[in-house]
Amino acid sequence: MHCYSPSCLFLVAMFWIVVSYYLYTPFPDTAKEPWKQSLTTAMFKLFGILSSAGETLQIDSATNISRKLMSGIATSMYAGNPNVQVEKLIFDGVDVILCRPANKQGKLPGLVYFHGGGWVFLNTDSYRPLTDALCESTEAVVVSVEYRLAPENIYPAAFDDCVKSVIFFLQNAVKYNVDMNKIGIAGDSVGGNLAMAVALKLSNDPNLSALPRLAVQGLIYPPLQFFNFRLPSYIEHGQGPSLLTSKLMAFFALSYMLGNATYIPHLLINNHTSRSLKHSDYSHYVSHELLPKEFQSTLDEDDVRLDFGDEALSAEIEDILLDPYFAPLMATDAEIKKLPPACIVSAEIDPLRDDSFLAAKRMAMNGIWVRHDHYPGYGHGFFAQIGFYEQSLPAVISFCKCLLEKMNS
Ligand SMILES: *[C@@H]1O[C@H](CO)[C@@H](O)[C@H](O)[C@H]1NC(C)=O
Ligand SMILES: *[C@@H]1O[C@H](CO)[C@@H](O)[C@H](O)[C@H]1NC(C)=O
Numbered sequence: 001m002h003c004y005s006p007s008c009l010f011l012v013a014m015f016w017i018v019v020s021y022y023l024y025t026p027f028p029d030t031a032k033e034p035w036k037q038s039l040t041t042a043m044f045k046l047f048g049i050l051s052s053a054g055e056t057l058q059i060d061s062a063t064n065i066s067r068k069l070m071s072g073i074a075t076s077m078y079a080g081n082p083n084v085q086v087e088k089l090i091f092d093g094v095d096v097i098l099c100r101p102a103n104k105q106g107k108l109p110g111l112v113y114f115h116g117g118g119w120v121f122l123n124t125d126s127y128r129p130l131t132d133a134l135c136e137s138t139e140a141v142v143v144s145v146e147y148r149l150a151p152e153n154i155y156p157a158a159f160d161d162c163v164k165s166v167i168f169f170l171q172n173a174v175k176y177n178v179d180m181n182k183i184g185i186a187g188d189s190v191g192g193n194l195a196m197a198v199a200l201k202l203s204n205d206p207n208l209s210a211l212p213r214l215a216v217q218g219l220i221y222p223p224l225q226f227f228n229f230r231l232p233s234y235i236e237h238g239q240g241p242s243l244l245t246s247k248l249m250a251f252f253a254l255s256y257m258l259g260n261a262t263y264i265p266h267l268l269i270n271n272h273t274s275r276s277l278k279h280s281d282y283s284h285y286v287s288h289e290l291l292p293k294e295f296q297s298t299l300d301e302d303d304v305r306l307d308f309g310d311e312a313l314s315a316e317i318e319d320i321l322l323d324p325y326f327a328p329l330m331a332t333d334a335e336i337k338k339l340p341p342a343c344i345v346s347a348e349i350d351p352l353r354d355d356s357f358l359a360a361k362r363m364a365m366n367g368i369w370v371r372h373d374h375y376p377g378y379g380h381g382f383f384a385q386i387g388f389y390e391q392s393l394p395a396v397i398s399f400c401k402c403l404l405e406k407m408n409s
């Protein structure tokens, strides 16, 4: 079909103006690389629209269509990296991609990596651009884990897969020519949640005490708690403009927790925790009072109210909500004290900004070595978008330096 007539061109132009207007989200003046960030958010919104349309047309579920769109775009734009060799393996029943620097001989350090995507989206193939870059930059053997996704597989499926693959790698390090005393774990977004959860498990479970100690944990803008959705960063950045909104985060948390998102409205106003939980130690573990003073000033009275909560819902979900392997900031100080050193990365325009600040604070309070690199002006997801944002690769390289410093000490 051709469109040369003025009326046809006019219709096409109108269509694009309407679409751009609908998809365009301005970023604040302080944002870095703002038009690229707007483009990322627009692309994300477009995927949402196409997925719902596809579901309406009964092509597949919106979730499955989004999965294909996201992975398809990521893998089709990647040509590979000549400086690394990858192979697909199975570690104790879990699919992994193992990446080795091409020209490195001898025993190397190792890094197990957990990808992001809200526990619902993306996979190890679509993360090749990042995991290959981590492999090249650290000159370590990188293992990228294909953990099972929600909502089909709810907690603890993804966590169990991650634990299994790390234990297998620690026990079989010699076979892969990896120094078992120089193995770290890391992940971005929910991958960071899984990394800290695995670190807690390996350092606290007496049954695993015979394993070599993890050298480092790398946490990149992770969600670490689902107790308090009224932290300053949720309030400031939860409506966008970055692609991760409070609502989407609540959707991800519930998909992983229960396999459906019925309770989103409760989470967004903290109605999912009872009054007594709001007065418990758990509440103190994630209190706004642990954050820098300048963040706290954005809160109003309603954000810090403790006198309400749906008791029945709270009782229904409390076992998982307070489980540190689901929400690592629910760990006690005694558990935090046993963690390996941490390299933390956070972004400013991100509802999860404060989870990183809370983790850094609680670890430092408990004597854990922490380096926290905060990136003002960037949104959730910037780190993994190598080759798109100017800041992504420098951030990756700086993160790798931090990991290596701890692997080699
Ligand atoms: C996605 O597709 C697979 C395979 O057809 C199916 O088993 C699964 O239930 C679907 N998931 C969702 C969330 O629709
Ligand atoms: C340790 O292993 C024993 C025996 O398999 C089991 O009963 C126990 O629950 C395990 N402990 C933990 C903390 O998982």
Ligand SMILES: *[C@@H]1O[C@H](CO)[C@@H](O)[C@H](O)[C@H]1NC(C)=O
Pocket: 258, 259, 260, 261, 262
């Ligand atoms: C959502 O999950 C909860 C907990 O498993 C269950 O009680 C509820 O019926 C589910 N709701 C829907 C709409 O599937």
Ligand SMILES: *[C@@H]1O[C@H](CO)[C@@H](O)[C@H](O)[C@H]1NC(C)=O
Pocket: 269, 271, 308, 309, 310
């Ligand atoms: C919390 O949930 C309860 C029970 O569903 C409801 O009655 C109450 O209005 C909710 N609280 C708020 C602040 O919306």
